[in-house]
Amino acid sequence: MPSTSQILRTYLCVAAVLCAVCTFIVVYKCSCEDFESDLRSRREFAQPNGPPGFTPPQPTTFLFIAIMSAPNETTTRQVIRDTWLKLTAKGKDVVRHVFPIGVKDLSDELLHSLADEQEKHSDLALIENLQESYDQLARKTLQVMEYAYQSYKFSYLLKVDSDSFVRVGAVVKSLKDISHPRLYWGFLDGRAKPIRKGKWKEVDWMLCDRYLPYQLGGGYVLSYELVRFLSTNARLLKLYKNEDVSVGAWLAGLDIKYLHDPRFDTEWMSRGCNNQYIITHKQSNDQLRELYQNLVEKKVLCTKEFRVRPSYVYDWSEIPSNCCKRDNSSTIP
Ligand SMILES: *[C@@H]1O[C@H](CO)[C@@H](O)[C@H](O)[C@H]1NC(C)=O
Numbered sequence: 001m002p003s004t005s006q007i008l009r010t011y012l013c014v015a016a017v018l019c020a021v022c023t024f025i026v027v028y029k030c031s032c033e034d035f036e037s038d039l040r041s042r043r044e045f046a047q048p049n050g051p052p053g054f055t056p057p058q059p060t061t062f063l064f065i066a067i068m069s070a071p072n073e074t075t076t077r078q079v080i081r082d083t084w085l086k087l088t089a090k091g092k093d094v095v096r097h098v099f100p101i102g103v104k105d106l107s108d109e110l111l112h113s114l115a116d117e118q119e120k121h122s123d124l125a126l127i128e129n130l131q132e133s134y135d136q137l138a139r140k141t142l143q144v145m146e147y148a149y150q151s152y153k154f155s156y157l158l159k160v161d162s163d164s165f166v167r168v169g170a171v172v173k174s175l176k177d178i179s180h181p182r183l184y185w186g187f188l189d190g191r192a193k194p195i196r197k198g199k200w201k202e203v204d205w206m207l208c209d210r211y212l213p214y215q216l217g218g219g220y221v222l223s224y225e226l227v228r229f230l231s232t233n234a235r236l237l238k239l240y241k242n243e244d245v246s247v248g249a250w251l252a253g254l255d256i257k258y259l260h261d262p263r264f265d266t267e268w269m270s271r272g273c274n275n276q277y278i279i280t281h282k283q284s285n286d287q288l289r290e291l292y293q294n295l296v297e298k299k300v301l302c303t304k305e306f307r308v309r310p311s312y313v314y315d316w317s318e319i320p321s322n323c324c325k326r327d328n329s330s331t332i333p
């Protein structure tokens, strides 16, 4: 016969085992729930458009063009409407453009003038919570991505400056050939050193002693998937002073298709005039008109080709600081 104390010990043992099992189940369940709620909040985070199931009406287009201009650049916007925007006969299901403009704290005079312009052309994207300022260009770029992603369905987004001339038809045609879901296309620089002085100094850049590869700002293309990534993660992205550098840094960790194309004359100065260019930057309003006339009347961009600065093809076999050697003797446009 087992003694009372033996029975008691057995009971205590069984109770201890049961207790351990219960504790394990409770802890396991809790951590599972934590994980699930974490996953849920991440999913919600990935849906900036509102609650799940809410889909605002989104017009569809192949190429969405965001033309960056200052609020007072009414004349330039009209020149763009009258010139390169007319270069495609395709409908809005293929090409669609907007001029995004931040309207926060704008003067009444500018607001009135923008309202007139909008009434005539309906192609301004007036962004309420965006303040226009030279040192907020990264923020503007990001808000334009969010605006595009929330308002349209598109395959590619072209961001261009107001002093760029774009051969829209050629861009569309090339995109159909390239056809990549994670495309980042333009004129790439991998060896630029951070600016440490003056108006454009970059105080927060500490990732490296160079910038990460980025497409120069006169114009570049991002696929929908990349715009979606940037918009849905906007609140976590660090804004550097230079907006183009920022885009390069934001995308640097992703599995993207960097495409360097010397037909993008999109550096801080134009390399000249070459009939292979599909985007050419740093053009005055008169030059925009002239390039358009050349194309319409003579079917070429340049009446006379010339070069003031040699070009390069990005060398992926080199380290980034040696990526971009200009070659005077080559025929790279
Ligand atoms: C627009 O305003 C900026 C300053 O805010 C000025 O430097 C520039 O000359 C103006 N441009 C035009 C076209 O009026």
Ligand SMILES: *[C@@H]1O[C@H](CO)[C@@H](O)[C@H](O)[C@H]1NC(C)=O
Pocket (backbone or CB within 6 Å): 307, 308, 309, 310, 328
């Ligand atoms: C390259 O060409 C430019 C303009 O044509 C000229 O000024 C420069 O000296 C040339 N550089 C070299 C290394 O040949």
